[in-house]
Amino acid sequence: MTDRTKTSRIPGFHKKSPKERLDLVADFAGLDGETVGHLSDMGNLDPHLADHLIENVIATMNVPVGIATNMRIDGEDVLIPMATEESSVVAAVCNAARQCYDSGGFTTSMSGSLMIAQIQLVGASAPHEARIRILERRDEIKEICDACDPVLVKLGGGFRDLEVRIVDSLGGPMVVTHLIVDTRDAMGANAVNTMAEKLAPHVQEWTGGRVYLRILSNLADRRLARARATWTAEAIGGAEVRDGIVSAYHFAHADPYRAATHNKGIMNGISAVVLATGNDTRAIEAGAHAYAARDGHYGSLTRWEVTREGHLAGTIEVPMAVGLVGGATKLHPTARANLRILGATSADRLARIIAAVGLAQNFSALKALATTGIQKGHMALHAQNIAMMAGAVGEEIDRVAAIMVERGTVRVDVAEAELRRLRG
Structure with a gap:
């Protein structure tokens, strides 16, 4: 029976200390002393830092950090910290990397470090004219954007390009401005959002329309991380196993029901490294799945083929907006330690490592499915x-x-x- 004397209306809850909040929650939920004691132990994260990373903190939740071994990326051996609660994820990467280590490991590349901020304009009486009016202001827009973050410009980043699209919607045509910004070693959300906010009133003035949303897009298709690797037929158990893996990929490419699970496995590896380094797992996951549906059909983030020598070649291309500066990446001591283990000194390198992990994870899942079964x-x-x-x-x-x-x-x-x- 529901206790109607309980209330979630707790005035000033956000102003209290973590311990005071925990006491209130314990009273509300009837927690025993052992549970309260467990929640009070914040492990290796300082309670003061935890209280400033998010709101209304009462505790922390430790996620195991494992190390993926055997990884050779661009000719360099790397140990990969992975934060996950799911069994077999770390082991899968280790096994995949071991089986392609002697054939060179993983080769990676990056399309760049460009992020997109969107400005949504509605109510323009002549949307196509409004689009041209905005494009005519490119130089002025660059000045406005770069003035928002002189430090970023000094580091070689800043405004790079301008796109303006007409988007047909249920409410009529929208004029959507894309600011293309080089965010360098930052993930870049704060930088591009600030630019969009600053530019919004100017767009209204130039077009006579009304601006609503002004925010980054997590479909970071100007910031693609790529990785490839070759597994010899001998190393993976022969041509039958190779062909089974390719067939499993064909299934995921053709069927979104299979692709969802296929890509979830890829994200098991990717999200574990993203979380271990204090980056935004939700942003990376949203961008990856949107990219998998970019052609109007949700399919595989990876590609699997047979080389002329009869070996298995795997490739991955995925949006990877990660950074080394700002937020938990800079503040969380475990994230900083994991970055030291990785030896990633640039966001570019970190993104490429993560892509390689995603490819390794996918190989192991497909091999298991094509042979003994995943269970x-x-x-x-x-x-x-x-x-x-x-x-x-x-x-x-x-x-x-x-x-x-x-x-x-x-x-x-x-x-x-x-x-x-x-x-x-």
């Missing part, structure tokens, strides 16, 4: 989690997990029964 390897690792859920500790975890995998039944009730048997 065998995944469940072997997942079984350990199930064993712990059943209460196993220490050596019991591996023993219970091994029994479940051998039986081919990975469930909590099975783990509990085996644990009782082991304990006599």
